Amino acid sequence: MAVEGVRRRCPMTASAMEHVTTMSSPSGLPVRLAGVGVRFETPSGTIQALENFDLEIAPGSFTAGIGPNGCGKSTLLRMVAGLLAPSTGSVEVGGSRPRAGDGQVGLAFQQPRLIPWRSTLDNVAMALELSGDPPADRRDRATAALERVGLSAAAALRPRELSGGMAQRAALARALALDPPVLLLDEPFSALDALTRESFNAELQRLWLERRRTIVLVTHSVSEAVGLADRVVVMTPRPGKVARVVDIDLERPRPADLTGDSRAADLAAEVREALASAHPLELRAWADPEERP
Amino acid sequence: MRRFGAAVVSLVVFLLAWKVVVLLGDYPDYILPAPEAVVERGIRAVQSGVLWEHTAATLIEVVLGFGLGASVAIVVGTALGKSILIERALSPYIVAAQAVPILALAPLLDIWFGGGLLARVAICALIVFFPIAIATMVGIRSTDPLLDEMLRSLGATAPQRTRLLEIPSALPVIFGGLRVGVTLAVIGAVVAEWAGARTGLGVLVLIANQGLFDTELMFVALATLAIIGLVFYGLVVLVERRLVSR
Numbered sequence: 001m002a003v004e005g006v007r008r009r010c011p012m013t014a015s016a017m018e019h020v021t022t023m024s025s026p027s028g029l030p031v032r033l034a035g036v037g038v039r040f041e042t043p044s045g046t047i048q049a050l051e052n053f054d055l056e057i058a059p060g061s062f063t064a065g066i067g068p069n070g071c072g073k074s075t076l077l078r079m080v081a082g083l084l085a086p087s088t089g090s091v092e093v094g095g096s097r098p099r100a101g102d103g104q105v106g107l108a109f110q111q112p113r114l115i116p117w118r119s120t121l122d123n124v125a126m127a128l129e130l131s132g133d134p135p136a137d138r139r140d141r142a143t144a145a146l147e148r149v150g151l152s153a154a155a156a157l158r159p160r161e162l163s164g165g166m167a168q169r170a171a172l173a174r175a176l177a178l179d180p181p182v183l184l185l186d187e188p189f190s191a192l193d194a195l196t197r198e199s200f201n202a203e204l205q206r207l208w209l210e211r212r213r214t215i216v217l218v219t220h221s222v223s224e225a226v227g228l229a230d231r232v233v234v235m236t237p238r239p240g241k242v243a244r245v246v247d248i249d250l251e252r253p254r255p256a257d258l259t260g261d262s263r264a265a266d267l268a269a270e271v272r273e274a275l276a277s278a279h280p281l282e283l284r285a286w287a288d289p290e291e292r293p
Numbered sequence: 294m295r296r297f298g299a300a301v302v303s304l305v306v307f308l309l310a311w312k313v314v315v316l317l318g319d320y321p322d323y324i325l326p327a328p329e330a331v332v333e334r335g336i337r338a339v340q341s342g343v344l345w346e347h348t349a350a351t352l353i354e355v356v357l358g359f360g361l362g363a364s365v366a367i368v369v370g371t372a373l374g375k376s377i378l379i380e381r382a383l384s385p386y387i388v389a390a391q392a393v394p395i396l397a398l399a400p401l402l403d404i405w406f407g408g409g410l411l412a413r414v415a416i417c418a419l420i421v422f423f424p425i426a427i428a429t430m431v432g433i434r435s436t437d438p439l440l441d442e443m444l445r446s447l448g449a450t451a452p453q454r455t456r457l458l459e460i461p462s463a464l465p466v467i468f469g470g471l472r473v474g475v476t477l478a479v480i481g482a483v484v485a486e487w488a489g490a491r492t493g494l495g496v497l498v499l500i501a502n503q504g505l506f507d508t509e510l511m512f513v514a515l516a517t518l519a520i521i522g523l524v525f526y527g528l529v530v531l532v533e534r535r536l537v538s539r
Contacts, residue, residue, distance in 0.1 A: 078442075081446050082446075083442060083445060083446055100445045100448065101446060101447055101448020101449065105446075106446075107446050109439070109442075109443060111439060113440055113442075115440060115457070115458070115461075117461055126447075126457065130448050131447065131448060178447075
């Protein structure tokens with residue numbers, strides 16, 4: 001049975017915060033995509049997932065990517081993580097081609113992707129083991145990472161015993177534990193309930209302000225993108241291109257709830273308008289009042 | 294002890310049905326002996342030491358043959374699962390070797406391997422090999438590609454991915470192959486003994502059946518083989534329960 005009780009806990013505790021501030025790591029790295037195209041060959045033909053994609057991401061900045069389903073957002077992240085090479089153009093992280101698992105880039109996938117026969121704690125510890133962390137350190141760091149996402153009580157549970165939201169938080173803990181210079185988040189909060197999601201967004205902003213790693217967040221939520229990012233990159237439907245970049249010049253730290261902030265409302269409207277003109281058919285979905293900041 | 298209740302009841306029913314068939318059919322002893330006659334013959338065979346001598350020989354062949362066959366099968370099966378090229382190159386031979394009746398080949402294999410224990414272990418291992426190799430291959434292929442990608446993103450090397458992901462996710466399937474393989478090991482030992490051996494339960498079956506016309510003794514030997522199969526199968530299941538935690 002899933003331990004629902006821990007879901008409501010505040011995701012940040014005092015001791016975890018202490019741990020975070022004492023952790024030392026290189027600061028964020030720049031990411032550069034120039035003329036990137038990705039083609040997939042399938043039995044039913046060629047799919048052009050991305051085409052002529054140009055984007056410069058400043059070191060230590062917070063970028064949100066938003067766009068309709070299938071526009072190549074996940075493909076983009078997999079490329080920056082070095083899991084996929086572009087068919088054309090170039091991808092650079094910190095000035096060199098990304099290599100999977102070189103410790104520069106951390107990727108929290110859309111699905112939790114936890115090893116089913118390992119406990120939640122072991123799943124996080126395994127990531128640290130692979131990054132070459134000394135054994136003595138692993139458990140402490142993994143424990144602290146779970147504490148940060150409010151999953152301490154679930155440390156000994158297997159992934160199948162976790163709810164969808166808990167599994168997603170465990171995956172997030174795994175990515176955060178490594179504290180990479182570039183952190184890619186692929187809809188990391190999609191399975192969380194609205195309240196937990198809000199506290200995670202606040203926590204993510206706090207972590208980012210503290211460490212200034214480069215963060216790229218892919219999301220479907222306009223309010224989340226506007227609430228968190230420095231820049232919102234609106235993508236076109238497949239083949240994915242940059243439709244518009246909206247700079248978010250709201251002051252930080254921003255409150256979790258931006259309702260009533262007229263500047264935020266204007267920016268959200270701008271993002272929505274960009275989405276709508278990039279893909280008019282998606283207009284209805286993006287105009288959902290639930291999504292308004 | 295509740296879990297053994299059903300087994301005990303089914304054993305009693307089986308023996309009773311056997312007895313009823315013998316009574317109704319009124320068969321001569323050399324066609325179908327009564328269960329109590331077989332038990333009585335078994336006790337005499339144990340007391341004379343004959344049964345143990347043959348059982349010990351067969352046990353050694355089963356243990357060594359299964360151990361060798363399963364070890365090689367898991368290594369080869371892993372290679373087959375990881376490389377399409379290796380599978381394309383090797384699988385025709387593996388399948389063909391499996392399709393050739395081992396009974397026909399056994400006398401030759403016995404000569405090639407020098408006719409001793411080594412030859413019998415080799416024949417036994419050959420029979421065990423196929424189901425375990427195929428199960429391992431299928432198991433390795435069943436690895437979740439999303440988890441594999443996750444491990445690659447964390448910097449896991451190919452050997453690390455085999456150890457941390459592929460072997461553990463293949464284990465339930467590998468154990469399916471081991472369960473089949475361990476019962477085949479018993480058959481393999483008997484086939485090997487028929488190809489040329491002086492002791493072993495397979496030899497005892499031949500002696501009892503064709504030399505002594507002692508059908509009761511043949512049944513004792515067959516029952517012992519069945520018990521060996523059951524015990525080893527049970528051991529595999531025990532190990533499986535310890536290793537495969539789902």
